[in-house]
Amino acid sequence: MQPIVHPVVGYVCYAVYARWADGTPPASSPAAVAVVAATLPDLLDQPLYHAGITPVGRTIGHSLLFAVPLVALVWLVARRRGQSRLAVAFAIGYGSHIAADVPWHVLAGDYHELGFLLWPVTPMPAYSGVKTLGTVGGLEVTTLWLEAVIFVGGVALWWADGRPGLDLLGRRFDL
Template sequence: MLPPGHLGVAYLLYSLYAHVRFRRPPRQEPVLAVVVGSQFADLIDKPLWLLGVFPTGRDLGHSLLFAVVLLAAVYLVAFALERVETATAFAIAHLSHLAADLPPRFALGYPFGTEFLLWPLVPHHTFGYNERLFDPPAFVETVVTPLTDPVTFLAVEFVLFGLAVGLWLFDGRPGLEYVRNLSRR
């Protein structure tokens, strides 16, 4: 998934969480945590991949093992600074990034391309492209199969981003005033 898609998915999920949990739109600071958290895995892995440190662009930052350590550290700092809501926003965004990077074929029972979640315990390319672990219900096949087309998947990404922008505007553009105040200092 591309950066706008990751941001769109993360904002939609966090806004839904804030509306359900707090009965209000997201606040300024947590929205900024959503922006950072939605990109964090790629901000770690892509530069290290380009430098030749890792074999793919989905290694350390995309691993669930790293996510456990990262989110534990984020919450420790958040508890100390009384910013648990912001830590939760970051956690939702970071985990949504990992989930959004799962290939659509995974929902159809094909694990190829999901090895990054358990890196370094499961090396890349452990699963064969046509290896199938389970047969999904017909409903899942009907919904997911069109997403296996890269053009359709890209279109869905931008639709999600557009929906997130619309929701962000509806929510009162949280985070914008915070950034403006920072730039005035």
């Protein structure tokens, strides 16, 4: 999945949870935490890859061997500080990133590219890029098409929810 789509997926997943748990759209702070957490795997892995430290762009941050202890640590710290909702938002955001990277490989039959899930125990080959999912009316349908739909739909939901989290930026930058 393209990096720009992950924060949107994180928001949508958390928004679904908030509606299920509270019957309302998400509050600003947990929504922001979910969005940031959903970007974290790429924020960890891409600099390592571009600096030549790791051979591919999906390694430690995308590995369940790192993600599970990280989420557990954040969960413990947040719970001790009475911020359980932020712990849930972090877990949903981070988990949504890893989960959203799986379907395209499965749909395309590129199961070997799922090595990131248990990296470094399992090898992670270079990402082969955009996946072709089929042809509709002579038009090639790729993962980018579906990601564009997810992105637009997620931004529309965030907008309809009152743009939670945006107010935090306004306060931070005195807008």
